[in-house]
Structure formats: C-alpha cells, structure tokens
Amino acid sequence: MLQEFQQHINLKFPDITHGKSLLTISGGIDSVVLAHLCKQIGINFSLAHCNFHLRGEESNQDEVFVKNLAKQLEVEVFTQAFQTEAYAKDHQLSTQLAARELRYSWFYELAAVNNFDYILTAHHANDSLETYLINTIRGTGINGLTGIPERNDKIVRPLLVFSRNQIEAFAKQNEISWREDSSNASDKYVRNKIRHHVIPQLTEENPKFLQSFQQTQQYLKDTASLLEDYTTILFSRLVKEINGKYFLNVKDVKETPHTKAVLFQLLQSFGFTEWNDVYDLLAAQTGKKVFSKTHQLVKDREVLILSAIEKTKDQIITIENEQAHIQWDHKQISIENVSQMNGFGQNIAYLSAQKIKYPLTLRKWQAGDRFIPFGMKGTKKLSDFLKDEKLSPLEKENTWVLISDEKIAWVVGYRIDQRFKVEPHTTTILKLNITHEK
The missing domain is CATH 3.40.50.620 (HUPs)
Structure with a gap:
C-alpha cells in the first residue's frame, strides 16, 4: 500500500x-x-x-x-x-x-x-x-x-x-x-x-x-458536473433578474425537455419542496402562488415571478469599540478582547486586535468586494469565494462582511481575512461571537 x-x-x-x-x-x-x-x-x-x-x-x-x-x-x-x-x-x-x-x-x-x-x-x-x-x-x-x-x-x-x-x-x-x-x-x-x-x-x-x-460513483460525478454546466446555461436562457426578482418565461420552460426536472434544478436553492405544485403553476391562472419558507413563486400571465418573502432591509452597522453588543438580522454579535482562543464554531471568529481599526462596519457584501481568504496569499473576489463555497442564491444574498479600515476582516460565518489572522506573537485577540435570537 x-x-x-x-x-x-x-x-x-x-x-x-x-x-x-x-x-x-x-x-x-x-x-x-x-x-x-x-x-x-x-x-x-x-x-x-x-x-x-x-x-x-x-x-x-x-x-x-x-x-x-x-x-x-x-x-x-x-x-x-x-x-x-x-x-x-x-x-x-x-x-x-x-x-x-x-x-x-x-x-x-x-x-x-x-x-x-x-x-x-x-x-x-x-x-x-x-x-x-x-x-x-x-x-x-x-x-x-x-x-x-x-x-x-x-x-x-x-x-x-x-x-x-x-x-x-x-x-x-x-x-x-x-x-x-x-x-x-x-x-x-x-x-x-x-x-x-x-x-x-x-x-x-x-x-x-x-x-x-467506485466506478459507478465516478460516472455519477461526471454526470453531476455535466448537469451543473447544463443548469448554468439554462438559467441564463430561461431566467431574467430584475431588481432582485427572478422571472421565468412559462412558454420557454414548457418547451424545454424534461420540464419538471428543469424546474427542480433551477429552483432547488430556494427551499421549495412541493414540486408538483410548482410544476402545476405552469398551467395555473394568474395570481396562483407557491411558497417555500423563504420565497414565493407567483404565476403572472406568461411568467413565473420568484421573490423573497421577507428581505432584510440593507443596512450598515457601525461598531465603535470591543465592548459592543450588536443586534441585526435576527442575530446578536458580541465582541470582546481575550488572551487566548477558547471555543470554536462557524459563528465564532478570532482576529488580531492589534490589526483592527475602529470603528468597524458590518454590511451586506457587494459586487467588487475582494479579500484574502486565510491560508491564501493573494486577493480573491468575494463573489468567486461564495461560488466556490457552493452557496445558494439566498445564502449569497444574506452574506455579511465585517470591515476594518476599508478592508474585509471577516466574511461573517465563513472565513476571516489572512491580514487579520491571529499569529503566534499576537498578544490580544478579538473574539466575535454570533448568536441567533430565540
């Protein structure tokens, strides 16, 4: 071996x-x-x-x-x-x-x-x-x-x-x-x-x-890769995005082979589970709706309109110091200086306090944002990072970033920036901890 x-x-x-x-x-x-x-x-x-x-x-x-x-x-x-x-x-x-x-x-x-x-x-x-x-x-x-x-x-x-x-x-x-x-x-x-x-x-x-x-699984991987490429092409042809809403042309969808499977591929990221109801919308009257926990799909004449049920209002939150306790987007974030890292999780980040400059800014990510994912040497488009993480459109939409001195310090819940990492000689560590409101 x-x-x-x-x-x-x-x-x-x-x-x-x-x-x-x-x-x-x-x-x-x-x-x-x-x-x-x-x-x-x-x-x-x-x-x-x-x-x-x-x-x-x-x-x-x-x-x-x-x-x-x-x-x-x-x-x-x-x-x-x-x-x-x-x-x-x-x-x-x-x-x-x-x-x-x-x-x-x-x-x-x-x-x-x-x-x-x-x-x-x-x-x-x-x-x-x-x-x-x-x-x-x-x-x-x-x-x-x-x-x-x-x-x-x-x-x-x-x-x-x-x-x-x-x-x-x-x-x-x-x-x-x-x-x-x-x-x-x-x-x-x-x-x-x-x-x-x-x-x-x-x-x-x-x-x-x-x-x-193992041989079968390799065939499945090849098929999944092919399907992902096909879905990307279909999405660009069948779906138009206008002001945060997605519009699917009913006639074009119906004329696409394997219509039900195509709808599943296009909409699975949005949380729908009642796929028969989604399919039936193609022949439904104007005004008929299907809901997921996060989105609604509405029949309007010859289009299906996909939109978020409740979209958190975009906001910018300013954090003045390390004693702050911030509430936003049904979450709370606490910030404190600690001497060592103790306790880990997706919603916990540790940054070098010496590299942080206040005030910090918490906002939604924006097109053009770049950062250095820790472990890497060069900058990367945040949009490319989110794509590599295979986030759904909804997850991408709800991604926040923490900004220090006009640089991304933390893609909240996903990755810190290499420039703000804790190093062996770091004396004071900034701990950020996110909890969801109960």
Whole structure:
C-alpha cells in the first residue's frame, strides 16, 4: 500500500509534498495509518486531535495515545478539548453535527494561525460508500450520490481510493497500533447499521461490490458536473433578474425537455419542496402562488415571478469599540478582547486586535468586494469565494462582511481575512461571537 499511496500522491496531490499539512487524527486505525504513510513518504505534517469528552476516560486515553504517537513520529501535535454536548444543546444541533462543526472550525483556525497549506483527513472508500447509502435511504439528488470529494478548499482526503481492508492489512503488516472507538460497535447510529449489516450482505452478493461502486460513483460525478454546466446555461436562457426578482418565461420552460426536472434544478436553492405544485403553476391562472419558507413563486400571465418573502432591509452597522453588543438580522454579535482562543464554531471568529481599526462596519457584501481568504496569499473576489463555497442564491444574498479600515476582516460565518489572522506573537485577540435570537 505504501507504494500505491506514494503513486497516488504524486499523481493527484503533488503539491502536498512541497507544503505544510495539518493531519487530523482521532487515534483510530484510519488516521493512524495515514500518519504513518505520510511520515514514510516524507510529507511535512503536524497532528491535530479533538477530545469531544463524549466517552469519558476512553476519550482521554485517545488523547494520550495521539500525543505518544506524535513523539514516536517526531511531529508536532495540537490538542483541543470541547464540551460537545453543551455546544449541541446551545446551538440546537445533534451531537454528531456539533462535533463536526467544532472540529472543522478549529482545524481552519489552526491552519490560519500556523500557516498550514492543507488539512488532511483519513476518509477512505468505505466511508464514501456509507455516505452514498445513507443519502440514498434519506432521499437525495444527484449531488448526494457523488460521495465525499477528494479535495474541498484546504481539505484533502488522500485515502479515498483505498478500502478499509487495505488500511487494516497495512496496519497489521507494519505492526501499527491504534485505538478502537467503542461506539463503532454500536448499532445506535445509521452509519454503523449500514457498515455492520447492509454492506456485508451486498458484498456477499458481489465480492467486488466496493470496486463496482467506485466506478459507478465516478460516472455519477461526471454526470453531476455535466448537469451543473447544463443548469448554468439554462438559467441564463430561461431566467431574467430584475431588481432582485427572478422571472421565468412559462412558454420557454414548457418547451424545454424534461420540464419538471428543469424546474427542480433551477429552483432547488430556494427551499421549495412541493414540486408538483410548482410544476402545476405552469398551467395555473394568474395570481396562483407557491411558497417555500423563504420565497414565493407567483404565476403572472406568461411568467413565473420568484421573490423573497421577507428581505432584510440593507443596512450598515457601525461598531465603535470591543465592548459592543450588536443586534441585526435576527442575530446578536458580541465582541470582546481575550488572551487566548477558547471555543470554536462557524459563528465564532478570532482576529488580531492589534490589526483592527475602529470603528468597524458590518454590511451586506457587494459586487467588487475582494479579500484574502486565510491560508491564501493573494486577493480573491468575494463573489468567486461564495461560488466556490457552493452557496445558494439566498445564502449569497444574506452574506455579511465585517470591515476594518476599508478592508474585509471577516466574511461573517465563513472565513476571516489572512491580514487579520491571529499569529503566534499576537498578544490580544478579538473574539466575535454570533448568536441567533430565540
């Protein structure tokens, strides 16, 4: 497997060998094997381990194991403890979603502060298969069937082409020890049920089921890419935007092959779920409406008009100092000076207080805005960044930015600017925390 891994890195991720990576590690077999593989082929990396305090002493022993592994491999290690259950309760999330939000936010913060070029995770082929089956059970479009991407922004998953069996064989052949997560044996979670019961039965029917799935998934990825390009072309032909409203010509939509599927592709970002009602609008009388939680679609003679139900009035908020508590857009933002980073999440940002100039401005993003996403060296159009993040039109519309000295310091909820990042020599840190009104 070592030779295959080296070839895979050379072919798909050659830039990793010249950069600095943060390898996320739980202590389980997948991430431990990834650490050994990276060490053996000379990748420059540090370890990052999250203690979610969900399994009592077992969680603490995982942390001890990772620290000892770091000594063995002679690499730097970062650890962070989270009160996951409390965070989940405060933010009305499941424990799994809370843990995911906490860890990825922390990984990105570590990458920014310590200038890591990449964040490596140990997802493998079986993980991608399980995700596909979970999405199939719950119901999904084609994007939900394409599995876990090999690369997404700074996240790189170099083990996705390898199976769990290959990883286990490598660990045993090289006498590598790892930690077993006791929760993996439980059928409490859907993923475990699929792993323990569904996939073994499918593999019994077809011993090469995983390989067949990987081939099928590649076809699905190609199809999804083709569909995205086609939808972009259709949107420009069928939809006109005037003063924030979208107008769809009914005649043109009807004449487009696979009309119902086309409507779904054009409108899925706006939260509609009653697709039969949406389709029926094409033949409905003027004035007929269909609503989503955020938008309404209205039949007006020969057009369908799409508009937001309630659009927050554009405003500019001025923040005079670090003691401010601001209310805006059904949210609150608190700002304070702290000595260290403690607590992470999508709605929390840490900036270097020395680089901040008051007053700060909070406003909606605008065409022409540019910033330097942390981890990058050059500026990027904010519109391109939002596109890369695959935000829906509604999410783009409701994106805010925090401005300091006419520069974007934080794309709120998404990314800080490299110029305002916390560095090792930073003495005072500005913590910004957004909470939703209850």
